[in-house]
Amino acid sequence: MSDPLVTDTPQNQQHLQNLKGPQNQQHPQVQQNPHDRQDPNTLIAEVAVIGGGAGGLAASIVLARSLRSVVVIDAGSPRNAPSAHAHNVLGQEGINPLELVAKGRREAEEYGVRFVDATVVSAEHTQQVTQESEAVGFILETSFGVSIEAKRVVIATGLTDVLPDIPGLSDGWGETVIHCPYCHGYEVRGERIGVIGTTAMSYHQAMLFSQLSDRVTFIRHDAPEPDEAQTRMLESLGITYVDAAVEAVVRTDSGTDVTLRSHTSSAAPRGNEAGATAENETMTVGALAVGPYFRANSEIYEQLGGTVADHPSGMGSSIPAEATGATDVPGVWAVGNSADISAMVVASATSGVLVGAQINAEFIMSSVPS
Structure with missing residues (x-):
């Protein structure tokens, strides 16, 4: 299959509706930010998170709790949607995966994280990236016509199970x-x-x-x-x-x-x-x-100049990342199944927490004169 499956049950359909929000709007609901321009179709943030699963939400919450401006772009189709229950989730054993994501999204919104209910269709650098400069920036175009300008990008797009x-x-x-x-x-x-x-x-x-x-x-x-x-x-x-x-x-x-x-x-x-x-x-x-082939959803990463790596087992592909989540593309980080084909829900969330903390620390250190 080319895309993750979503079971057509009333419970899961309701959870998906909760994730995507109202459908009768010209643009997705997004909370305006003082840094945004007057153009309602452009959002400005310090960090753009592509993907609103466990890893992406965890990264966004850590960053927002550090008073960073964050935009999450997510289409509401998590990999584990076909399953009725998520297991090995401490304190939430057996929870419906879509319910878990919906709860995480509400928590992120309470800290001021803004959401765009869409997919990212293109991404490019807005500033020249050199090894001597940390002045990186990105512009993301979404399927809903909203553009996001950000200084850092977190890839949390997960993977596709190819049966x-x-x-x-x-x-x-x-x-x-x-x-x-x-x-x-x-x-x-x-x-x-x-x-x-x-x-x-x-x-x-x-x-x-x-x-x-x-x-x-x-x-x-x-x-x-x-x-x-x-x-x-x-x-x-x-x-x-x-x-x-x-x-x-x-x-x-x-x-x-x-x-x-x-x-x-x-x-x-x-x-x-x-x-x-x-x-x-x-x-x-x-x-x-x-055992499916675990194919990294890496299109945006590759648009930004990155290259995916085949897993040594031959079971799939992933975005190469350091233990901190930093990738070979300056300013781009990867969390969850995007970087680790074996990561379960809690491990994905853990990687998001780590990446959020690392990005915040990097911002602070870059502001200190050398």
Whole structure:
């Protein structure tokens, strides 16, 4: 899929409406700032945050609490919208992801953060950037016709989960089709779980899910054939191995039907449980685990001269950033899944807090004569 999926449930649709605000306005609601020009279509801020998920909101709140002027540009389509619940969020366990973001947005607004309900369609430097000068600046053009001028930019656009091109697979994404044992594994504990191989890391994924169920089947699909160590791991953990590709996935009242096509006509499963043994057979599971390609939403970063990096595992791409969140592009910072494909909600928020503090400190230090 090219874009994150959003489930069409009344609860999630209401949360999305709350995020996007009133829709009958010529321009999004934005709080005017003394630094803004008379032009209502141009906002001026010290920091522009692109993306209003956990990382972007956390950065904006830290900056606003340090009395910095901040504008957040967000279209209200967070990556985890397909999921009904967010887990491992201390004090907010099981909260709907859209509700969590809506609460964070209200908190940011209380500190004076301004929001533009739109996407950023283009970005450019407004001042020449040199290694000898910190006088950087940016202008962002949005899909709503509002321009933002800022001294610093925080990229909090996250990533897109690109699923294998298997008919029906995306229908259960975030519910019966999952990828993270820590985010959703508890909810499918004890069920028959099928792990669809996409890369060599899929064997590691199967290993983790074996802690949650003794009925795990590894379907090789596009993953390389197991080496000796991987074969030993599958056998010792009782994980069934099926050397087949997934042809289609269909959700039913009794589970999820997976149609398989054997890689070899004589292929047979290895492990502790019978599975599909012949060509074009179907197996039924309670949940499917699959490793998507985690593609960084890096278009704006690249417009500003940045280059994304492939993850060493081959599982995705990200914006290279230092531990502080600073990128190779002066004045541009990255938080959350934009810079770390493994970051969960709390980790993304943590990176936002760190980046907000670093930017504030940088502003202060730049005002001190050398």
